[in-house]
Amino acid sequence: MDITWAHKCWPRPRGDPQNLVRQYPDALIISGNPPVPLLRSRRRSSTALSRRKRTVGLDLGTSRVSVVIAESDDPTGPVSIMGVGETPADGLRKGVVVNLDKTIASIQAAAVAAERMAGQRIESVVVSLGGTHLWSQNSTGVVAVASGDREIGEDDVQRVVEASRAVSVASDRQVIHVIPRAYTVDGQDGVRDAIGMTGHRLEVETNIITGAQTAVQNVIKCVHGAGFDIEDVVCAGLAAGEGVLTPQELDLGVCVVDIGAGTTAVVVYNEGAARHLAVLPVGGNHVTSDIAIGLRTTLDEAESLKLNYGHTLPDVIDHGEKVEVRQVGGDRINALPRRFLAEIIGPRMKEIFQMAREEVRKSGFDGLLPAGVVVSGGGSRLMGTTDAAQLVFDTSVRLGQPTGVTGLADRAQGPSFAVSVGLVKWGMRHHSRDHVNGRQQATFGSTYQKTVRWLRDFF
Template sequence: MSNNMIVALDIGTTKVCALVVESDQNGKLNVLGIGTSKSGGMSRGVVANIDRTVKSIQEAVQIAESKPGTKIKSAIVGIAGEHIDSFKTNSIITISNAEHEITESDIDRLIEDAKRVHLSRDREIIHIIPQEFIIDGQTVTHDPIGMAGVRVEASMHVVTGLITAAQNIHKCVERAGLKVQELVLQPLASSYSVLTEDEKEVGVALLDIGGGTTDLAVFEDRTIRHTAVIPIAGDHITTDIRKGLGILPEQAEELKVNHGYAMVSEVVDDEPILIPGIGGRKPIEINKKLLAQIIQPRVEELLDIVAMEIKRSGYSRHLSAGIVLTGGGALLKGMPELVEYVLGVPAKIGIPQTFDGGFAREVENPIYATVVGLVQYGLKRGAGKSTIEFAERSQVSDEETGKASPKNGKDEKNSSPQKHDPFGIGKGVQFLKKFINKNIDNV
């Protein structure tokens, strides 16, 4: 594998994807190969069967190596799952020489200080991301490197995960014959491929709806502010269809992908759909609105949890750029409209468009947001080398500093759609009732 080649591996619940990208002499990024295989050993973002996961990785890598001379030896690998957690912590260092200019080494000291935070024995740190800096009591509105100061403080966004979950990913990749260059949080990776710097500046939430989990990342001032992994995603919708209609899983998936709508009111052509019968039985006939009536409640449940997570982040009133949807679930017809209806903010589908030549057109699809983002992450960070990124501006939200925003009551749904305020207490109570009454672990 040449020095200017970078490989990413997205090991998801429904698919495994390997992407090979090379930078030419002019700095253009060419897609040399892309391989996708059905994921057989993952459950809700974590390894459930090592042998099946290894086989899926090998199949995806073999397809990605189809171009002569391409041999994958290592990859940047995504990580997600219900075990992922994040929190904010503060770091402080002192500098004895008042004329000393702050360097990357000083920032590394701040990061090392953040690593001293107490974690349970079964967890490890995946990322520590600097957010704001205070130098001698003054908030810095850009990166602090080159400035003078004797007391440097920083707020850090810390992402942690289960040690065993990370170990199992390492084990699967290594048994497939590859080396893990770095584990990267999947929603962080996806943000590199579908979010613009302007969107991250004014405030945006990325919602990556996969098969087993939905990943959320909130940005403002070009800095990640909150991350969460939600255990409801596309597979739950498929299961609802399967159980609701009494059909096979593959039939339910086909219905969802080809005929499904996230919102009943978005169904225009309510034509009948014929489903082959099982074991010689008569075919089942349904219409698209009935299918949408099965799908919409599950998507609304997901969005209720998203609303709670965004409120918990303290940035619910800071999403000027709204929501950017990606992942396979973003392709469900009517999804942006339902997101706007439930969350009350603009929504659009994010499509990665970052490469030239080769198989570039093939990756211009929301389902490849994570694997493309992993490549972009690796390129920006020197393919695994430790570098530091800073926001150009820094500002803490009113909610995060303890200044409470006005709390609104629950909005009642009317027959005609209207935008809601999902970030008030009423919506939280609605979600909690729904969460208690539904055993999402057994769907």
């Protein structure tokens, strides 16, 4: 059997090729560290390949790294899940890379699992960006319409959006997204699609999301170090919204609260665009830590108790119900009231939702979100989460499950996959239209491209 080496940024694997062939007799061996075996994919017709677009989402979370491979022939339609891979994240804290080598290893492990399931090789990814260093600010831009007949074109829209980027940004920060909220044409405001309209003066209101340059560059280094190109870098909170929200919710107004392990992202949407983004420094790991301290048990035992018996509302737990807790430093097991466990969990979850509502107040949309709140992320899997959120927000709350997915949809179910599924949907929807149209532009922008080129030249 001939061995084909698909070179990326790693040298030829050190492993014995013949051992790899014996272990994976039907595999194409991809260069990597360690070597990556990839099952050969079935051939498709050139017509099918040209019609369908494949996108890979890479979610770099605090507790896990997940990869989703999907394809679609309609940028705004359902995506077909082809492969899913997950692995523990050892090199990230609060959504930020703290160990390059461990993060690279986690990315490679998750990618291998997804590649083997899909039977296809990953070339490039849409990667998530998390961390409390992310925040948003409002801006405006104005330009004169360039064409002689005064008809607004895509170039005019791009120029006015670029004009809105002229805001004061600290030297250690960079623009991640520029999201148009509404356009104004010759004083007529509230325009959502300005292309094709006639006017002399074009204005735009945008929401600009910035992040720490070092955090962004470390993510880029890890992805390239794992052997993949980058299609786009997307804030995890925006990806979660892309994954779980419906068009009707986006138009009416809705808040996404994506509870991760180390952080919680809060994104407020209205009239189809993100109006406010914030990342809170608390998440599901804080609940686990509270349980471990309160019950004097290990973090692993606390996580198991949280997921299997935890509840956010103590009052709904029967007083006589017990749970067995293994104590730290031995085999001693105590039977404790389950209500006590809920009394530990409840205050922390209430705190998270109170902090999230404060961000909604800052956005100016408190009480103006008819579609309510959608809670997603691994931290939302606790029983009673939506009820606890409803008590704080005083509005309708639902659990955010990935929408618009087919194929191996059962492999990417649940609120934990909100970001990874949202990343592939983002890649399908935004890249299909070159990042620019009359309704929304949300792109990493020229700053990202310069950073990518610099890193590639440097490494």
